[in-house]
Amino acid sequence: MKTTKNSQRLFKQARRYLPGGVDSPVRAFGAVGGIPRFIVKGKGSKIRDADGNSYIDYVCSWGPLILGHADRRVVKAIRDAAGKGTSFGAATEMETRLAGMISAAVPSMQMLRFVSSGTEAAMSAIRLARAFTGRGRIVKFDGCYHGHSDSLLVSGGSGMATLGIPDSPGVTASTAMDTLVAGYNDLDAVRRLFAKYPDSIAAVIVEPIAANMGLAHPARGFLSGLRRLSKEHGALLIFDEVISGFRVAYGGAQALYNIKPDLTCLGKIIGGGLPVGAYGGRRDIMQMVAPSGKVYQAGTLSGNPLAMTAGITTLEILNDPSVYRRLEEKGELLQQGLAAAACGACLPLSIAREGSLLTVFFSAESVTDYASARRCDTSVFARFLRGMLEEGIYWPPSQFEAAFLSLAHSLRDIDATLRAARKVFKQL
Numbered sequence: 001m002k003t004t005k006n007s008q009r010l011f012k013q014a015r016r017y018l019p020g021g022v023d024s025p026v027r028a029f030g031a032v033g034g035i036p037r038f039i040v041k042g043k044g045s046k047i048r049d050a051d052g053n054s055y056i057d058y059v060c061s062w063g064p065l066i067l068g069h070a071d072r073r074v075v076k077a078i079r080d081a082a083g084k085g086t087s088f089g090a091a092t093e094m095e096t097r098l099a100g101m102i103s104a105a106v107p108s109m110q111m112l113r114f115v116s117s118g119t120e121a122a123m124s125a126i127r128l129a130r131a132f133t134g135r136g137r138i139v140k141f142d143g144c145y146h147g148h149s150d151s152l153l154v155s156g157g158s159g160m161a162t163l164g165i166p167d168s169p170g171v172t173a174s175t176a177m178d179t180l181v182a183g184y185n186d187l188d189a190v191r192r193l194f195a196k197y198p199d200s201i202a203a204v205i206v207e208p209i210a211a212n213m214g215l216a217h218p219a220r221g222f223l224s225g226l227r228r229l230s231k232e233h234g235a236l237l238i239f240d241e242v243i244s245g246f247r248v249a250y251g252g253a254q255a256l257y258n259i260k261p262d263l264t265c266l267g268k269i270i271g272g273g274l275p276v277g278a279y280g281g282r283r284d285i286m287q288m289v290a291p292s293g294k295v296y297q298a299g300t301l302s303g304n305p306l307a308m309t310a311g312i313t314t315l316e317i318l319n320d321p322s323v324y325r326r327l328e329e330k331g332e333l334l335q336q337g338l339a340a341a342a343c344g345a346c347l348p349l350s351i352a353r354e355g356s357l358l359t360v361f362f363s364a365e366s367v368t369d370y371a372s373a374r375r376c377d378t379s380v381f382a383r384f385l386r387g388m389l390e391e392g393i394y395w396p397p398s399q400f401e402a403a404f405l406s407l408a409h410s411l412r413d414i415d416a417t418l419r420a421a422r423k424v425f426k427q428l
C-alpha cells in the first residue's frame with residue numbers, strides 16, 4: 001500500500017480552517033472515499049504528493065493544463081511577466097493580443113471580455129443575454145455545469161422539462177424559477193419550453209459537448225436544433241465552452257460541429273493554468289457591456305497580466321493542427337486499451353471520448369444524458385479509482401467527470417495506465 005501519512009495529516013489540519021478541508025468540493029474525494037492526496041509538485045504528465053508518491057495525472061487541474069504541468073515555456077512567460085508587475089488594474093496590450101488570438105480561433109466571438117473564472121463568464125453571459133433580449137428566463141440542461149452562480153445552480157427534476165428547483169440551499173426559489181431545465185439531447189423538451197413560455201426566454205445555455213456529467217456527445221441534430229429554435233423564438237444561444245474550448249479543437253466544439261452561437265463562454269485552457277474566463281460573441285451584443293454599454297460587469301484582476309501571458313503562450317503552442325492530431329492519437333490508444341482491458345475482465349464498461357477528453361462509465365449502456373449517467377455503478381467506480389491510485393494513476397475522483405490527457409502524456413504513460421487498468425479491472 002502506498003503511504004498517505006502526510007496527506008492524512010495535512011487533510012486533518014486543513015479541515016480546521018477550510019470547510020471539508022478543500023477549496024472546491026470534488027477535491028475531498030467524498031464520492032470515492034480514501035484520503036485526498038496533497039500535491040506538492042507537478043511536471044509534465046506527473047504529479048507528486050506530500051508522501052513522495054508519484055502519479056500519472058489525468059485530472060490536469062480539470063482541463064487547463066493541456067500542455068501538462070509546469071510547461072517550461074509557460075513558466076518562463078509567467079516568470080518574465082511577474083518581474084514586471086503582477087497586476088495593474090489598468091489596460092495592458094496583452095489583453096488585446098489574447099483577445100485577438102481567441103477571436104481568430106473562434107470567429108463567432110467578434111468581441112470578448114476577460115473575467116477570472118468560468119463561473120463569472122457564464123454568469124455574465126446570462127446577464128448580458130437578459131439585457132439584450134429584455135427577457136428573464138433561461139433554459140439549461142440537466143447535468144450541464146456552468147459554474148456556481150445562483151441562477152445556474154439549478155438542475156432538473158426527472159429528465160422531463162420542468163421548472164427549476166434549486167440544487168443548493170441559499171439559492172432562492174424565485175431565482176431558480178427563471179431557470180428552465182431540459183434533458184440533454186432532448187430537443188422536444190426545448191420546443192415545449194419555448195411553446196409554454198413564448199417571448200420570455202432570454203437564452204439557451206448548453207455545453208456543446210457535455211463534460212460535467214462525464215462526457216456525453218450531442219446527438220445528431222441537437223445543436224443545430226437549438227440554433228434553429230433559439231433563433232425562431234428570439235432567444236440567444238450560449239455555448240459554454242469552458243472545457244471544450246481549445247480542447248476538442250483549436251476552434252472548440254463550435255468548429256467541430258460548425259454551429260455559430262450568439263455568445264460563448266471560455267475558461268480553463270485560455271488561462272494556461274492561471275485563473276481566467278472570458279465571454280464573448282456578436283459585436284452588437286457585446287457592445288452592450290459597460291463601459292461601451294449599460295450592462296455592468298467588472299473585475300479587479302480581470303485581464304491579469306500573468307494569466308494573459310500564460311494564455312497567450314499556451315495558445316501559440318496549440319495553434320498547430322498536429323497538436324490536435326497527437327492528442328487524438330493518445331486518446332484513441334487510451335480508449336482502445338481500456339476497452340480491451342474491460343473486455344478481458346468481462347467488465348461492462350462504456351467509454352466516451354472526444355479527442356483528449358474521456359470518461360469510463362461503469363455501465364453497459366452508453367451515456368447520452370444525465371439520467372443515463374446516473375445509472376452508472378458509482379461504487380464500482382470508487383473501487384476502480386482507489387485501485388488506480390494504488391497503481392500510481394491519478395484519475396478524476398468522480399464518475400461524473402472527464403479525464404484529461406495532455407500533450408505531455410507519453411506513450412509510456414499510456415502503457416503504464418493500461419497495465420494498471422488491466423490489473424484493477426480484474427479485481428473489481
Ligand SMILES: *Cc1c(COP(=O)(O)O)cnc(C)c1O
Pocket residue numbers: 116117118119120122145146147148207212240241242243267268277
Ligand atoms: C469548469 C467549468 C465552469 C466553471 O469554471 P470555473 O473556472 O471553475 O468557475 C463552467 N462551465 C463549464 C462547462 C466548466 O467545465
